[in-house]
Amino acid sequence: MSSMSSKLTVAVISSLLASCAAVPNAGPSYHAIESQAAVKLSTKEKKVGIDYVLIDINKSILGYFQSETISSLKDGFGGGRGGAPSIPLGIGDAVEVSIFEAQAGGLFIPSDAGSRPGNFITLPPQQIDSNGNISVPYAGRIRAAGRAKEQVEREIEDLLANRAIEPQVVITVTERKSSQVAVLGDVNDPQKVEISSGGERVLDVVSTAGGISAPGIETYITLQRKGRTATISYNKLSNTPAENIYVAPGDTIFVNRERRTFLAFGASGANGRFDFEESSLSMGEALAKSGGLLDSRAEPAQVALYRTVDAKTLHKLNIDTTAFQSEEIPVIFRANLRDPSAFFAVQKFAMQDKDIIYISNHDSVELIKFLDIVNSVSSTASGVSSDVVATRDAVREIAD
16 A cells, blocks of 8 residues: 555545534434533543452353352241241230139129020120230230230139139130231232231242242242341242241232343344243353354354352352452353353353343454445545455454
């Protein structure tokens, strides 16, 4: 290429860049957006500023990422083993109090009772009031809420001992409004489920509410109890008996369907959001689902997967996380698909909901882009066009 042609090419490119405002655009350029801003909040070199960990995918890490990470109800609340939790009386419960005496002629059973069936009376049903009390004649107001039924029975007996003949008291709970669990979300019959002293587990109350209305693999169960929350997938809950813990009064269970998706960007066959659908995915399957790598653009050695990982998992890999304040740490996993054995690894590496796959362009692609621009703006310069085309084609041959 002659010196005159080179100078002309540079001049043409400079002219084009200087007059870029005349080139058709769909909207304002980023130069205009930045220059006309009244106030700018930015960082040095316009970096986002989020630190992350870079991990190359290899056989040594596969054991930690071969299955989806799912939280636990058992670890969060316990209750998977042992008997059902005791259920005390509570405000709003309806109870009946029956009082037995050893013989007629006592406080409640008159001497002329005749042929009445048994020496007892049953008081009219009553609700435990907002103060947590019930009322029993000659015993007064008695604290019931928060206490076991047997405790309240013994107290009434003690209070009546000096008036009734060897009194015995039996309390029957006719309605347990304080011992209910709310089941909401993607169930066929959302409702409040009354739990009994025999104990109900999570799947029991979900079943009472009509069962789930979405595919099990996309359904998650969230348990809320006294300000604490834990979530687990329905499949793991149903397949792991220890996770099917007892519910407690006042619990709220949310059943929700979450479309499990991942994003694919860069030099993949298709960019966008993709559903897991009704199955689990490996990284290899996700790459295939998004169209694979583009032969003309992709750098197989730079296939990245973006995910947040809990610090405990990274500690198992002997990764120092002291530079991070959060327990959820951004991680980029990198796969080198130029290595034949990497295809075995990505087929074992499990995808998780909301993962992002990014496939980088090969370095030669950026050079070809530049040469294409030079070719387009220098076509009026004699000899330059053919030289650029020849150079571009040579680079493509090297890249291929």
